[in-house]
Amino acid sequence: MNAIINFASNLIRGASSNKDVFKFNGGVHPHDHKAESTTLPIAQLAIPEKLILPLRQHVGYIPKVLVQVGDFVLKGQMLAEPEGTVSAAIHAPTSGTITAISEQVIPHPSGLPDMCITLTPDGKDTWAQLQPTDWRNTDKKRLVDKLRASGIVGLGGATFPTHIKLRTNGKSNVHTLVINAAECEPYITCDDMLMRERADQVINGIKIVQHLLGAEKCIIGIEDNKPQAASAMTAACANKALQVKVVPTLYPSGDARRLIHLLLDIEIPNDKRSTDVGIQVFNIATVLAVYRYFEFGEPSINRIVTMTGNVEKPQNFEVLFGTPLQSLIAAAGGAKADTTHYIMGGPMMGFDLPNEQVPITKAANCIIATAPDLFPAPPPAMPCIRCARCADACPVNLQPQELYWFSKSDNFEKARDYNLFDCIECGCCSYVCPSDIPLVQYYRYAKSEVIASDKGKEAADLARERNEFRLARIEREKLERAQKHAERAQAGKAEIKSVEANTTNLTLEKDETLAHAQTTTLAPTDKQAAIAAAIARAKAQKVASTPALAADNKSSAPTTNEAQATQDKQAMITAAIERAKAAKLAAIQAGVTPKNIENLSATIQTEINETDAIREKINITTKTKVAD
């Protein structure tokens, strides 16, 4: 049976015209709605009254602000520099004055405010000094370092800093560059229009990226619903070693891994990157930005945005970053009356924008005005019937129905085991679900819960480590202090001894010098006098510091000192013994007996008696010895 199926599928495959295009599992065919916004060419949007530039426009660390409120900046001047490895710079999209650095609502699914730089344009649009780079005759490493200051990030929507993707550490094993021009999401046409109008620039950009990566091969993947773009690209790269491949329209073929699968029949393992198998993927608009940066020195200050949906004149615009959404809506002829809100990104993966004042950022490839008849509210979700249509549609070969159960019941560990984090949130499962369950929302919820709990665990581990370190430190300090005390006590004793020794030495010296002086009578008398005075001083000091030993000073002989010390010690010991005896006697007289001699067994009693006898004997012998 299988053999027959295989034979049949081989026949079909053989018959198909696209022999070199492969297929991934799943995917859906939503209506593409691309025709609306491709009727008009790309238009230049006028400079708005103010530009709001969020610092958070890319994946990674927030850049460091370089300007202050009131500063005058030129077009293309860097406003914030990248901080940390994964970070991107932000540049002034036009010349003007910085009027605020404050929190403003940003285009983010949370709808929360974040730090933004507000620039009020002066209308003159004066460029700063631009520095084009001769990329053919410059070291690759220097080029990539330069790119770090360009602010260029992946313009397909992922906004990953481009310079990171081009870092090769001297040797690159990337052999194939894939240019992602699939643009699979409905409504979005910015890459389509870009290819139609600026194919030559794109090809130049590809050459630069190919040069930086050292990739021999380059494939441009375009979906077959963009024939004009595909023919423009084919015409532009007719004489070059580039290959334009038209892939069948199937959402989500624009996902990097899906596109690699389509073009090269290579499936990248979930724990590997595409560079591990020698493939790097770039969005077509990113490549163009790279070209403009090296050729003209223009940093990333604008992008092409599709303004479509429920507006009068859907069109693509070249928009400066920071342009408020309302300017874009106005340029597209205004929104129709029944518009409810706006979506950033496509209808499958995009999110609702909080208001019309949010700025256009590097991630904004498309803005869709929505209306109830365009995007009818989904019917209430019904229970999952385990039809597994979602599993059939899933392009990542996950088990969406299982992930749904685990996410719904907060069983996050299990969801993670079922590779929740491989989910690309493409929305195919929600699209095909006959019960209209918002599956992707559950996965997003589960993902952010897992991420938050991981962060919490990390913080707890840090706290534990710091607490343990602190306790260890306190313990160590205590020990050190005790040691220091002991050392000081030791040092005190040693000092006394050394002073004693010094005095003896000095006395001897004095005698010697005196004798010397007497015999030779050459040394000046004042010197002798000075020495004598010093000795006297030292003696006086010693007497003052050790009054207890003052008596010994007279004899000034160490042997007698020691004898005296032993005598003293002996005296103290005998005194202590006397005291103890007296106390014992007093206790006996008072009728107090030691507590532990009650209820003694016979053996212990005999033992005690024996010990007492021995003690008595010793006493007698010592006494007789003393008497002797």
Added chain:
Amino acid sequence: MIISLYIMLGLALLLGVVLGISALLFKVEGDPLVARIDAILPQTQCGQCSYPGCKPYATAIAAGEADINQCPPGGDAGAHALADLMGVEYKPINAANGVEKPKAVAFIDEATCIGCTLCIQACPVDAILGAAKHMHTIITSECTGCELCLAPCPVDCITMLPIAENPDNWKWKYPVIPIIAVPFEANNAN
């Protein structure tokens, strides 16, 4: 009869030797249960459980001296996790130990701070930076929100600021399906 007895005896001896050797070979240093309990505890080191830190509390739970519901920062989820681990019935957090609060970090009003270093000595995770007679400040990323620095401050310049939601720590919400009120007539018509 005798043979089987010998067999059993031989087996017992053999297994005894194996057990003895493995007890030496796979000796566990420390109490793994304490470490597992400690892993669940939030590590705020706040002492609200009446023990001087999370580790001592974990040790006390493992020894059966403390109950599982004495950790307010761990919250209900923590009590559930501890109940699961210890195989005991879940109990809501004991109000005598305190109530679960949203996560907060300490904030020093630097204008009021006199630089007495008392809070530095109180901080269980060394998250306060400063020196005698110099202004102190909190290292926000390392503050556990234990509130132990509040009491010793002689000028009351430390306040607890709840961590606000920002795009960094924002989480997607659990999908809720809004309940739409269906007009009465429409309902009746069905």
